Amino acid sequence: MNSASISSINRIQLIALIIGIVGLLAAALGAFNDTTSFMQAYLLAYLFWIGLSLGGFPLLLTQHIAGGSWGATIRRPLEAAMMVLPVMALLFVPIVLGMSHLYPWLSSDYLAIHPTVAAKAEYLNQTWFIIRAIIYFVLWILGAWFFVKTGSQQDSDKKNAKKLQLRMGKSSVPWFIIYFVTMTLASVDWGMSITPVWYSGIYGTMFITIQTISTLSLVIISLIYIAKTEGLIDKLLTTKRLQDLGNFLMAYIIFWAYVNFAQLIIIWSNNITETNTWYLVRFEEPWRSVSLFLLFFGFFATLAILISRWVKRKRSALGIVSIWAFFVQLLFTFYVIIPAFERIGFVFHWLDLALFLGIGGIWVASYIFQLKSRPIVPINDPRLEGIIEVENHG
Amino acid sequence: MAKFKETTRVIVPGQTYAGIDDVIAEPIERDLFKTPRWWWIALSIALPIAGLWVFSVFWLITHGIGIFGNNQPVAWAYPIVNFVWWIGIGHAGTLISAVLLLFRQQWRTSINRAAEAMTLFAVVNAGLYPILHLGRPWVFYWLFPYPNTQGLWPQFRSPLDWDLFAIGTYASVSALFWYIGLIPDFASLRDRAKGSFMQWFYGLLSLGWTGSAKAWQRYGRAYLILGAVSFPLVLSVHSTIALDFSVAQLPGWNNTILPPYFVAGAVFAGFAFVLILMIPLRKAYGLKHVITMNHLENSAKMMLATGMIVLYGYALELFMGWYSGVEFERYTYWSRVFGDHGWAFWLLIFFNGLMIQPLWFKSVRTNTKWLFFIAVMVSIGMWLERFVIVIVSLTTDFMPSSWGDFHATFWDRSLYFGTFGVFFTLWLLFIRLFPAIASSEMKELVHHDNSHGHSEVHS
Secondary structure (H helix, E strand, O other), rough: OOOHHHHHHHHHHOOOOOHHHHHHHHHHHOOOOOOHHHHHHHHHHHHHHHHHHHHHHHHHHHHHHHOOHHHHHHHHHHHHHHHHOOOOOOOOOHHOHHHHOOOOHHHHHHHHHHHHHHHHOOOOHHHHHHHHHHHHHHHHHHHHHHHHHHHHHHHHHOOOOOHHHHHHHHHHHHHHHHHHHHHHHHHHHHHHHHHHHHOOOOHHHHHHHHHHOOOOOOOHHHHHHOOOOHHHHHOOOOOOHHHHHHHHHHHHHHHHHHHHHHHHHHHHHOOOOOOOOOHHHHOOOOHHHHHHHHHHHHHHHHHHHHHOOHHOOOHHHHHHHHHHHHHHHHHHHHHHHHHHHHHOOOOOOOHHHHHHHHHHHHHHHHHHHHHHHHHOOOOHHHOOOOOHHHHHHO | OOOOOOOOOOOOOOHHHHHHHHHHHHHHHOOOOOOOOOHHHHHHHHHHHHHHHHHHHHHHHHHHHHHOOOOOOOOOOOOHHHHHHHHHHHHHHHHHHHHHEEEEEOHOOHHHHHHHHHHHHHHHHHHHHHHHHHOOHHHHHHHHOOOOOOOOOOOOOOOOHHHHHHHHHHHHHHHHHHHHHHHHHHHHHHOOOOOOHHHHHHHHHHOOOOOOOEEEHHHHHHHHHHHHHHHHHHHHHHHHHHHHHHHHOOOOOOOOHHHHHHHHHHHHHHHHHHHHHHHHHHHHOOOOOOHHHHHHHHHHHHHHHHHHHHHHHHHHHHHHHHHHHOOHHHHHHHHHOOOOOOHHHHHHHHHHHHOOOHHHHHHHOOOHHHHHHHHHHHHHHHHHHHHHHHHHHHHHHOHHHHHOOOOHHHHHHHHHHHHHHHHHHHHHHHHHHHHOOHHHHHHHHHHHHHOOOOOOOOO
């Protein structure tokens, strides 16, 4: 990166770091007062921000398997997001420490009156919860490390660039399987088991969709921002590639709606007590308004805007839509997690914001740190062959 | 022609426009009596089987649906299994025509026409099953919401009525897409025709196509719009079919993962069927230089990818069944694996799970014999999947006192077997009378290949 871009993102990194530390300190004070609300807010913020790292997997792997030059353009931000995973692994410790405030299946009183939950104690118990989390993190960090290491090797070794690209392409398939399986189980462990009686087969896919959309939005925003000062990114971010990214975003948003619709229509028409509780809560105020907002503004309005070619080809327009899509997914994560806690009264707690900013600040600062540590364009990616030189002179 | 060498390119280099026309039109323009012998042999096998289908339908209408093995609790059996199986097969056709068109994947071009025909014939077979299953098929139009004096109005909360719209839309859009694509090719057949009958026949079909720039421009527009219309159909049709099951409370049917997992299964089965049809076709018609290894390998990759999603679905179903902690759910999945019909489950895992694993190797993906074999295995596996989901789930539901068993009758089997006759009769007529490869699109590819040098064509 050139000095102009470094100084511009250094400023953001510093601000993020300050917000992060202040947010966490404020939240820590709140924790003494109301540990349960703290833990709830922590889990929410954690699940959203780790999703931005994990969303790197489906996108990075897809572009390695199938991508053209657009894939090479988005590689570095994705790798940087995934490299925040070690930090997120550390931030998982408070969840383990405070898990009794989050997961009712840890209480024997609860199990005594919920036989269907007691029946799955072989899966939902503290020991296995922790062991599984360790397995997830080991695999995820290993995956991120593999692609970053191979990518760095490619940067310095132009001769073997093609071979290394092929290796990454081939490894992407098994990593896809690993990601799908671990993410499905992790979403059950961390999210679904807040309401231990409830179950839904599509839940893992729903989380994968949230992660993909939010990470893709972040990558689009990052690239548009960096393009202001970084000539190479500016040249690579042609209207056609921008449109490709916009189309991707649109496709994932449609899939997100599809996943939700499938779950709704099946649970609604089944109407059995084990599963209908999810929508019973969300069809009553205050969640009813959130449901309708997500449907009309989160989906229909976003789709209507993204259908336009003009929007997808214009940086500022696509940037704004991406920021919007990012916040819709944040709201949706809130909508998935918080109603399960059956908060009484006003559902939004100040700690939700404090921890969103706290963990988010740390995440963004680490992301920028990773982004700076390597060339912003994988210059030896064979898919950029002929493009970079030509576009540099053109 | 010099000795043919297999290639992984989309088409073999060095083709000309006239050459493409000759290759594609030659089998169609041939004199009736010079139709190759294999075609007559195949037709003479397919026609009697289609006859068996006609007879089974006749028997069904005259005797009622009591001729099937359906009972209580297994009220849905072979007709529904076969319906889902056939309609799933159609999906690869739509995916190839519409989705790959919008993603600008060139490898779709030489197989899209035949795949669309496959879709159409599969939908014909599939769409008839629910109608025949109605009991009084002759009043099937009561499903439509139309003004009438009987006070009839369809129950819109029933997914069976959604089926009507899903299949109706699917059949009409697929037919339209297929036909519009055929128009320029009909016109070139008309212009090449030597006899007056052929000239009249293809002239009629080509709807007065002149090949003017304006006509081409509108044609391109219409084709793209239809592509965009078909795109959501890939997701929606099989999702609707998944809802036929999953809106019921029955354990084994009500999993929320069913819609996307049915869609993946449909594409999986569809690509298997594409391979079953394309491998003999390219050999019989000498089309190895237009339907190249590239198409076969890509189809194999699609099969592997969707097959892995389907396996994820199986695993998730079992896990969620257990995780629910609900006695009935758990028992259903236990009996699916270890119960009386457990053999079907294990065979299904063998066909759909194990048999696709060799596709990880390029040497298998580029070996037509292996591909054909695996594709047949997958087709059997996907039939078993529907058998397991539909029939096995119904045999043991909630109350042990209402459990039952299912035995297929002769008519269950004959009606299924007969659909192959119908399908292959239509297919044989199609490859004899219509251009099985989109020659106008192939010419675009040739143009592209000639003017953009000899680089490998990938995306």
